[in-house]
Amino acid sequence: MKLRLVDHTYLAPIRNGVHLVTPAGPVTLTGASIARWVEALAPHLDGRSSLDEITAGLPPAHADLARSILTQLRDAGVVREIAAEPAPSCGDDEQDGGFAAEVAFIESHRDGARAAFARFRDLSVAVANDGLAADPLPEAIAASLRASGAAQVRVCDADGLGEEDLWSLDVLLLTSALDRAAERARFADRAARDGLAVGHVLRDGTDVWYVPVRVAKDDALVTVRPESLRARLRRAPRAPEAITGVHVEVAAAQVGRAVFRWATGTADPRHTSRPARLGPDLITSRHHCLPHPYELPAAAPAPDAVLTRVDHLRSRPAEDAQEFSDAAVRAADELFGPFRFLPDDSAAQSPLHVSEAEVSVLAPRPGASVRAVGFAYADTRIEAARRALARYAALTVDPRRLVDSGGAALAAADAEPAALYAALHTALYAAGAAGAPGGFAIAYDLAAGAPVRLAAARAFPRLAGQRAAAGEGFGATWDEAVARGLCTHWTRDANLIDDPAGRLVTADPAGLDAVGRRCFTLLAELGELPEVHDHGGRFGVTSLSFHRGGTEVARAAGTASSAWTRGLLETLFSVQQRIHAGRPRPSAAAHPARATTMRLDPGHVIDPDGVAAALAATGRRAVVLPLDHDPAVAAIAPLSLRVAIAGPHDLCQA
Structure with a gap:
C-alpha cells in the first residue's frame, strides 16, 4: 500500500511538537524533533511510495523512527493508505468521460474513486422550486451538478412532482423561502420509506442558505430541517430579495459541490450537518442549528421511563469539562443556538472573569441572561454554558x-x-391564570424513589410567570446537579430557615477553598469585606446573606464552605462593578455587632438523599425533573434538572 498525505493538510511547528490542521480536525503530535521529521517526510507522501520505500536507505535507528512517525500520522488520519497502483484518474479525460479532475479529487480523499464518481453520475436528481417566482437558482444549481458529472438532473416545480416522480428520484433539492419553508409530508414520507435524500436551498432576504442533504436514517439529533432553522432563528425570517448574477453563480457552485462531496463520500465531516450561509458579500459562514424539539418524535410520558432516565443519570461518570465544552459549541450559535455568549467587553473583567450568555426560548415568553464569575476564564465560560443550557431547558416544554x-x-x-x-x-x-394546574410532568420523588406527577406550573415555574424561580440544577454529576438545584430553595423559601434576619458571622479563611480564600484576601485588601448573616438553614443546609452598606449583595446556600465561597464571589463581583463604574463606596455600619466565627469544612458535601429524607419527615417532598424536553440539548447537557420542593397538593401518584 502506498502512503498519501490527506489533501488540505497544514502543519505548524509548536513547542515540543507539531500541530496539523486537516479537513477532519486538528491533530497534535509531540516530540522534540517530530516537526522536522514530518516536514522532511511530507514530500514523499504523494501516493507513489510505500512505507518500506520511504524508509529504504535510512540508517536503522532513523528508519525505525520514521516508521513510528508515519504510523502515528496514519492512525491520526493525516496519512491514508491507498492501493499500490497508479492514480487512475489524473489526466485521463478519455477514460473518465471528461471528468478526470473530479475523479482525481475523489481519489485524493478516498479509495475507489471511479466507483464513487459513477454513483454520483448515476444519481437521479431533481432541483424543485417550491414557491419562488422567477428564481434563477434552480437552473444554476442544476448546471453546476451537470458540470461536475451528474447525468440525470432536472429542474421542476415542487407542485408538479407526482408520486411516480418521487419514487424515481435519489436526491431532491428544494429551493424555497426561509420564511415559509416546510418539508412537505409526502416528501418526508417518501424519504422515510425509501431513503430519498433531501436537501434545501433557502432564501432569506439577500442570503442564500444551504441545508445539507440528509436521508431519514441519519441521526435525527445531528441533522436539521428547514423548519428548525426558521423556529430557532433569533430574528424574524425575511422575504427573498433579488440577488446578483455573481451571487447566484457562487451559491449554485457551492451547492453543487456540496452535493458532489456528499454523494462521493468526500465531504468534510465537520460540515455534513451544518447549514451554510452565503451572503451578498460572497462570504460563507457555517452554523450549528440543533433540531427543534417539535420536529422530533416524542414518546408519551411513562413512569417507567422516568425511573430509567434517573437510573441512567445517577450512574453516569463525572462529566469531563473539555468534552462538555466541545459539545456545547453546537448550542452556542449566534443565530440559532439555545444560547449565545455575550461579548466579553460587556462587563469589567478584572480581577474576576465574567462570562454572560443570552438564552433563547421556544415558548412565547422573553428569554433571559445568565452570568458566571470566577478567576479562571475557561472554567467561567463552562459554568456560563451550563447555566445557560439549564435555564433554556427550564424554559422549554413539550406538551x-x-x-x-x-x-x-x-x-x-x-x-x-x-x-x-x-x-x-x-x-x-x-x-395558571385560572388557579388550577392544566397539566402534570412525571418527575422523581427523591425520598420515595418513585415517580410522581408534579403540577406543570411547579415543574416549569418560569414559564408559568415566576421571574425568580428556585430549583435549576446543573453539574458534572447527578449529586452535584441535584444538590445545586435543591440548595437554591434555601435562598428563597422562608420555611427552610430559622432566622430571617440572621446572626452576624465571620469565618477563618483557612477553612475556605482556594477560590474563597482568594476572594477573602482581595476583599480584605480593598477594605470591602461584607457583613455576613447566617439565617440558620435547616436540614443541614447553610443559608447566608452578604451585605455592604446595609444592602444585600448576595445570598448563597449549601455547605458552609461553599456558601461562603459563592457569596464572596458575588460580593467581589459587585465591588468590581462598582469600582469600574466609578460609583462611591457605601458607608459601613457605625457600630458593627460582634460576629460569631463559623466552623468551615471544605471537604463537606451536601447529601441530596439525606436532605430529601429530612424534608419528607415534615410532609414536604424533594422532587427531581430531568429537563429533557429538547432531546438535542439534553444530549449535550443531560444533567440539567429542575428540583422542586412540593407539598401534597402539588403531587399525585404517577
Whole structure:
C-alpha cells in the first residue's frame, strides 16, 4: 500500500511538537524533533511510495523512527493508505468521460474513486422550486451538478412532482423561502420509506442558505430541517430579495459541490450537518442549528421511563469539562443556538472573569441572561454554558411530555407545532391564570424513589410567570446537579430557615477553598469585606446573606464552605462593578455587632438523599425533573434538572 498525505493538510511547528490542521480536525503530535521529521517526510507522501520505500536507505535507528512517525500520522488520519497502483484518474479525460479532475479529487480523499464518481453520475436528481417566482437558482444549481458529472438532473416545480416522480428520484433539492419553508409530508414520507435524500436551498432576504442533504436514517439529533432553522432563528425570517448574477453563480457552485462531496463520500465531516450561509458579500459562514424539539418524535410520558432516565443519570461518570465544552459549541450559535455568549467587553473583567450568555426560548415568553464569575476564564465560560443550557431547558416544554389528571398525554405524538404551542399555552399560562394546574410532568420523588406527577406550573415555574424561580440544577454529576438545584430553595423559601434576619458571622479563611480564600484576601485588601448573616438553614443546609452598606449583595446556600465561597464571589463581583463604574463606596455600619466565627469544612458535601429524607419527615417532598424536553440539548447537557420542593397538593401518584 502506498502512503498519501490527506489533501488540505497544514502543519505548524509548536513547542515540543507539531500541530496539523486537516479537513477532519486538528491533530497534535509531540516530540522534540517530530516537526522536522514530518516536514522532511511530507514530500514523499504523494501516493507513489510505500512505507518500506520511504524508509529504504535510512540508517536503522532513523528508519525505525520514521516508521513510528508515519504510523502515528496514519492512525491520526493525516496519512491514508491507498492501493499500490497508479492514480487512475489524473489526466485521463478519455477514460473518465471528461471528468478526470473530479475523479482525481475523489481519489485524493478516498479509495475507489471511479466507483464513487459513477454513483454520483448515476444519481437521479431533481432541483424543485417550491414557491419562488422567477428564481434563477434552480437552473444554476442544476448546471453546476451537470458540470461536475451528474447525468440525470432536472429542474421542476415542487407542485408538479407526482408520486411516480418521487419514487424515481435519489436526491431532491428544494429551493424555497426561509420564511415559509416546510418539508412537505409526502416528501418526508417518501424519504422515510425509501431513503430519498433531501436537501434545501433557502432564501432569506439577500442570503442564500444551504441545508445539507440528509436521508431519514441519519441521526435525527445531528441533522436539521428547514423548519428548525426558521423556529430557532433569533430574528424574524425575511422575504427573498433579488440577488446578483455573481451571487447566484457562487451559491449554485457551492451547492453543487456540496452535493458532489456528499454523494462521493468526500465531504468534510465537520460540515455534513451544518447549514451554510452565503451572503451578498460572497462570504460563507457555517452554523450549528440543533433540531427543534417539535420536529422530533416524542414518546408519551411513562413512569417507567422516568425511573430509567434517573437510573441512567445517577450512574453516569463525572462529566469531563473539555468534552462538555466541545459539545456545547453546537448550542452556542449566534443565530440559532439555545444560547449565545455575550461579548466579553460587556462587563469589567478584572480581577474576576465574567462570562454572560443570552438564552433563547421556544415558548412565547422573553428569554433571559445568565452570568458566571470566577478567576479562571475557561472554567467561567463552562459554568456560563451550563447555566445557560439549564435555564433554556427550564424554559422549554413539550406538551407531548405532559399528562392530564387522568395520565393521558396533553398532545398527540403527531401533533403539528402550532397545535403544540396551543397545548403549551393551555397547560401553563391559561391554567395558571385560572388557579388550577392544566397539566402534570412525571418527575422523581427523591425520598420515595418513585415517580410522581408534579403540577406543570411547579415543574416549569418560569414559564408559568415566576421571574425568580428556585430549583435549576446543573453539574458534572447527578449529586452535584441535584444538590445545586435543591440548595437554591434555601435562598428563597422562608420555611427552610430559622432566622430571617440572621446572626452576624465571620469565618477563618483557612477553612475556605482556594477560590474563597482568594476572594477573602482581595476583599480584605480593598477594605470591602461584607457583613455576613447566617439565617440558620435547616436540614443541614447553610443559608447566608452578604451585605455592604446595609444592602444585600448576595445570598448563597449549601455547605458552609461553599456558601461562603459563592457569596464572596458575588460580593467581589459587585465591588468590581462598582469600582469600574466609578460609583462611591457605601458607608459601613457605625457600630458593627460582634460576629460569631463559623466552623468551615471544605471537604463537606451536601447529601441530596439525606436532605430529601429530612424534608419528607415534615410532609414536604424533594422532587427531581430531568429537563429533557429538547432531546438535542439534553444530549449535550443531560444533567440539567429542575428540583422542586412540593407539598401534597402539588403531587399525585404517577
